[in-house]
Amino acid sequence: MDTTSTVERVSATGIISDTIRTNFLNADYGIKSWLLTKDHKRIAILYLISITVFFMIGGAFAAMIRMELITPEADVFTSEAYNKVFTTHGIMMVFFFLIPSIPATLGNFLVPVMVGARDLAFPRINLLSWYIYVIGGLFTLTALVLGGVDTGWTFYTPYSSTYSNGYVMLTGIGIFITGFSSILTGLNFIVTVHKMRAPGLGWFRLPLFVWANYAASLIMVLGTPVVAIGIVMIALERGLGLGIFDPRLGGDPVLFQHIFWFYSHPAVYIMILPGMGVVSEIMACFSRRHIFGYKFIAFSSLGIAIIGFLVWGHHMFVSGQSSYAGIVFSLFTFIVAVPSAIKVFNWTATMHKGRIVYSTPMMYALGFIGLFLVGGLTGLFCASLGVDIHIHDTYFIVAHFHYVMVGGSVMAYLGGIHFWWPKMTGRMYPEGWGRFSALLVFVGFNLTFFPQFIAGYLGMPRRYHVYPPEFQIYNVLSSGGALVLGIGFMIPLIYLFWSLKYGEKAGPNPWRAAGLEWETTSPPPTFNFDYQPVVDHEPYNYSEIDARSSATVSTHSVQEEQHV
Amino acid sequence: MSDAAHNSLVAHQFDDARQQQEAATVGMWTFLITEIMFFGGLILAYMIYRNQFAESFHAASRVLDVWVGCFNTCVLLVSSLTMALGVRAAQMGDRKKLVLFIIATMIFGAAFLGVKAYEYAEKFEHHLVPGPTFHFHGVPGHEHAPNAEIFFSLYFAMTGVHALHMIVGLGLMTWLLRKSIKGTFSKDYYNPVEICGLYWHFVDIVWIFLYPLLYLIDRS
Amino acid sequence: MSDHSEHHIVPLKVYFLVFSALMILLFVTVGVAMVNLGPFNIYVAMSIAIIKAVLVVLYFMHVRYSTRLTMVVAAAGFIWLVFLLGITILDYTSRSWIPGSYQ
Numbered sequence: 001m002d003t004t005s006t007v008e009r010v011s012a013t014g015i016i017s018d019t020i021r022t023n024f025l026n027a028d029y030g031i032k033s034w035l036l037t038k039d040h041k042r043i044a045i046l047y048l049i050s051i052t053v054f055f056m057i058g059g060a061f062a063a064m065i066r067m068e069l070i071t072p073e074a075d076v077f078t079s080e081a082y083n084k085v086f087t088t089h090g091i092m093m094v095f096f097f098l099i100p101s102i103p104a105t106l107g108n109f110l111v112p113v114m115v116g117a118r119d120l121a122f123p124r125i126n127l128l129s130w131y132i133y134v135i136g137g138l139f140t141l142t143a144l145v146l147g148g149v150d151t152g153w154t155f156y157t158p159y160s161s162t163y164s165n166g167y168v169m170l171t172g173i174g175i176f177i178t179g180f181s182s183i184l185t186g187l188n189f190i191v192t193v194h195k196m197r198a199p200g201l202g203w204f205r206l207p208l209f210v211w212a213n214y215a216a217s218l219i220m221v222l223g224t225p226v227v228a229i230g231i232v233m234i235a236l237e238r239g240l241g242l243g244i245f246d247p248r249l250g251g252d253p254v255l256f257q258h259i260f261w262f263y264s265h266p267a268v269y270i271m272i273l274p275g276m277g278v279v280s281e282i283m284a285c286f287s288r289r290h291i292f293g294y295k296f297i298a299f300s301s302l303g304i305a306i307i308g309f310l311v312w313g314h315h316m317f318v319s320g321q322s323s324y325a326g327i328v329f330s331l332f333t334f335i336v337a338v339p340s341a342i343k344v345f346n347w348t349a350t351m352h353k354g355r356i357v358y359s360t361p362m363m364y365a366l367g368f369i370g371l372f373l374v375g376g377l378t379g380l381f382c383a384s385l386g387v388d389i390h391i392h393d394t395y396f397i398v399a400h401f402h403y404v405m406v407g408g409s410v411m412a413y414l415g416g417i418h419f420w421w422p423k424m425t426g427r428m429y430p431e432g433w434g435r436f437s438a439l440l441v442f443v444g445f446n447l448t449f450f451p452q453f454i455a456g457y458l459g460m461p462r463r464y465h466v467y468p469p470e471f472q473i474y475n476v477l478s479s480g481g482a483l484v485l486g487i488g489f490m491i492p493l494i495y496l497f498w499s500l501k502y503g504e505k506a507g508p509n510p511w512r513a514a515g516l517e518w519e520t521t522s523p524p525p526t527f528n529f530d531y532q533p534v535v536d537h538e539p540y541n542y543s544e545i546d547a548r549s550s551a552t553v554s555t556h557s558v559q560e561e562q563h564v
Numbered sequence: 565m566s567d568a569a570h571n572s573l574v575a576h577q578f579d580d581a582r583q584q585q586e587a588a589t590v591g592m593w594t595f596l597i598t599e600i601m602f603f604g605g606l607i608l609a610y611m612i613y614r615n616q617f618a619e620s621f622h623a624a625s626r627v628l629d630v631w632v633g634c635f636n637t638c639v640l641l642v643s644s645l646t647m648a649l650g651v652r653a654a655q656m657g658d659r660k661k662l663v664l665f666i667i668a669t670m671i672f673g674a675a676f677l678g679v680k681a682y683e684y685a686e687k688f689e690h691h692l693v694p695g696p697t698f699h700f701h702g703v704p705g706h707e708h709a710p711n712a713e714i715f716f717s718l719y720f721a722m723t724g725v726h727a728l729h730m731i732v733g734l735g736l737m738t739w740l741l742r743k744s745i746k747g748t749f750s751k752d753y754y755n756p757v758e759i760c761g762l763y764w765h766f767v768d769i770v771w772i773f774l775y776p777l778l779y780l781i782d783r784s
Numbered sequence: 785m786s787d788h789s790e791h792h793i794v795p796l797k798v799y800f801l802v803f804s805a806l807m808i809l810l811f812v813t814v815g816v817a818m819v820n821l822g823p824f825n826i827y828v829a830m831s832i833a834i835i836k837a838v839l840v841v842l843y844f845m846h847v848r849y850s851t852r853l854t855m856v857v858a859a860a861g862f863i864w865l866v867f868l869l870g871i872t873i874l875d876y877t878s879r880s881w882i883p884g885s886y887q
Contacts, residue, residue, distance in 0.1 A: 118576060119577035120577070121578075187591055194590060195587045222598070225604075226604060226605050229602050232721075233605070236717075240694075241694055242694045242695075243714060244714070244717050249694075250714055258608070527576070
């Protein structure tokens with residue numbers, strides 16, 4: 001028991017201690033205490049800051065793309081520069097933002113707290129993973145400063161191994177290194193969930209967020225090394241003259257695509273699964289109900305993680321893969337939609353007859369469901385062999401995966417950041433601004449990407465900076481939407497910073513939410529709990545919580561309750 | 565945290581030594597499955613090309629010396645045995661034997677790398693390193709191998725990545741050696757020896773597969 | 785606190801037996817390679833390699849004496865390797881234009 005003795009009183013906003021408690025933020029000061037920390041919560045904050053930087057870089061390149069595409073002619077960039085711009089956008093967003101986004105920040109912060117542990121199983125490895133991430137990022141940024149890379153984020157051979165004169169090696173090394181950070185995070189989560197659960201916390205009492213991160217960790221551990229060896233093979237071919245994918249020696253460039261997508265398709269599930277975990281938590285809390293179909297949601301996470309490994313060839317329907325293999329991959333792709341659909345049905349059923357609170361996290365979660373649904377269903381179009389020939393390499397694909405990655409992952413990420421912000425910082429964010437920006441993001445997003453479905457279906461190819469004039473209307477809409485979306489992303493950045501100093505103090509549990517993380521103080525002490533937590537009840541026991549608290553004071557901001 | 569079982573050998577996040585040990589073992593195994601997948605990419609490329617270019621692979625493989633490879637396999641298997649015995653010594657708290665077995669493991673590991681270096685040098689001499697100077701002569705009766713360069717690309721990629729793992733392993737052994745001479749390990753605390761051992765054995769297993777795949781394709 | 789019943793110490797005899805088996809299998813695999821079995825050479829060689837690997841995993845790496853979780857983790861690695869190899873080879877063996885595929 002290393003915290004100061006506190007006198008607690010009940011105030012209008014919940015339980016707030018009079019004296020300042022020792023927590024992970026004020027336990028130690030100075031840059032060294034952050035850079036050498038082994039506390040998973042501080043490492044999560046380090047990750048949060050660094051991925052925000054990479055998100056802004058990636059976002060800046062997205063803005064350049066949208067700027068160029070306002071008119072059909074080449075106004076801003078040459079073809080080569082444009083290739084580098086969209087490649088950089090992809091690499092930054094995929095490898096340096098989306099993959100670490102939820103696991104390395106929210107997951108890192110919450111998984112140990114949710115399982116009632118003092119830290120992750122390997123705190124030093126956790127810190128190492130952040131350093132590896134930063135070093136990998138610096139390599140890639142160096143390549144960017146020196147002149148960039150133009151292969152697309154997919155590094156297809158033989159262009160990447162032989163012909164491209166961009167900084168393929170340097171970027172590849174950066175991604176290779178960053179891959180290790182992802183592996184180490186996944187490894188840490190797997191061991192922590194297996195070995196460090198608090199007494200009484202059986203597998204079916206784990207929050208679904210933990211299940212989702214566990215499933216994503218499986219993919220990180222089993223998939224990442226395969227793309228790593230793919231990058232090594234490109235490096236050997238480019239740097240040392242070995243020929244593994246070289247058609248002149250009889251090598252098959254398509255083999256690289258197999259190796260690349262074996263990881264990079266499941267990587268999409270690394271991005272979306274933790275997001276689904278976030279949505280499960282938010283959905284139960286703001287519907288004030290036990291989550292519907294707990295075991296179905298839990299097992300569908302594992303189902304997605306496993307079946308997700310069998311579908312990679314749907315990226316290669318037109319690259320010269322055998323048509324029989326195409327049929328098999330198409331079939332598995334349809335099958336992987338089933339566990340995703342199970343989740344959506346269960347979330348909907350959770351809301352049914354719930355007392356829904358339209359708070360900011362809930363708005364993001366509702367946005368997630370809508371956008372993920374569109375992204376997922378258009379995924380089925382793409383998975384149909386015949387349709388894919390029509391829409392392959394068009395803006396339809398671009399719109400599809402942005403609906404999943406931005407509409408899915410980023411919405412969930414923002415929802416999760418808002419939901420757990422009081423826990424992470426001890427401060428509330430301004431609710432009004434939160435709702436406004438959530439709405440702005442939703443509208444801006446749809447305005448940006450829905451027109452791309454139409455342009456793509458009509459035949460506008462991706463990765464070109466000039467296009468026939470008849471597509472201009474869709475591109476202007478899209479660029480306008482991107483502006484709205486950009487503003488929608490900037491507002492939270494500003495008010496979340498503001499709230500660090502001026503935000504209302506949050507009690508331990510401002511949402512009256514279930515879960516071990518809400519039982520400790522906000523922000524939590526360095527070892528998460530001042531006592532050894534013991535779990536003696538089922539997860540998501542919202543009916544009990546509400547029954548208990550209706551007798552005592554109501555806590556924070558249940559302003560617009562509506563009965564559905 | 566006032567846990568009765570806590571002592572200086574158990575890190576703060578664990579409840580007791582047993583939890584710490586099991587976590588370390590599972591963690592290492594999780595890392596090893598990433599290694600399986602890492603080599604998996606190379607084995608995949610090998611499988612595809614061997615199936616496609618059977619004739620070239622048969623002829624190219626004959627250039628490699630079976631007995632040098634066999635000797636190296638023996639060396640590596642012996643090093644695995646000494647490693648296993650080293651872990652056993654650590655479990656029994658026998659510091660002297662532990663140090664001896666780690667040194668033995670390092671000697672055999674270094675011997676393996678020495679032989680590998682000799683083989684590489686020979687390939688350089690015979691223009692069997694892929695690149696502009698590559699020229700395949702083959703052995704009498706097996707000169708025709710239009711895709712031999714792919715075989716040798718894979719040979720160097722696979723054995724090279726394996727050798728890199730051996731070097732990392734030797735680094736780990738050096739670290740273990742220092743710690744065991746200092747007397748860090750005891751009956752109650754030998755996790756690092758055990759998990760480094762797991763890594764060493766894994767690298768051995770990779771070679772168990774590489775040897776027949778590269779050296780023994782067709783010797784009849 | 786040390787709970788010695790959990791630390792299974794494998795008898796020396798087992799290590800030496802396993803090592804002898806590994807050496808014998810090594811020479812068997814070299815010997816078999818000298819015999820022309822047509823397409824079966826690779827299957828024999830791989831079977832022997834798998835037996836050797838399993839011996840190392842079970843005894844040298846102590847999986848036989850470990851928790852069930854360790855066994856599951858170890859097995860998962862090999863299952864995923866089969867995913868990677870199996871499904872990709874499905875593509876290559878069904879490409880009619882590649883030598884070595886089924887027409």
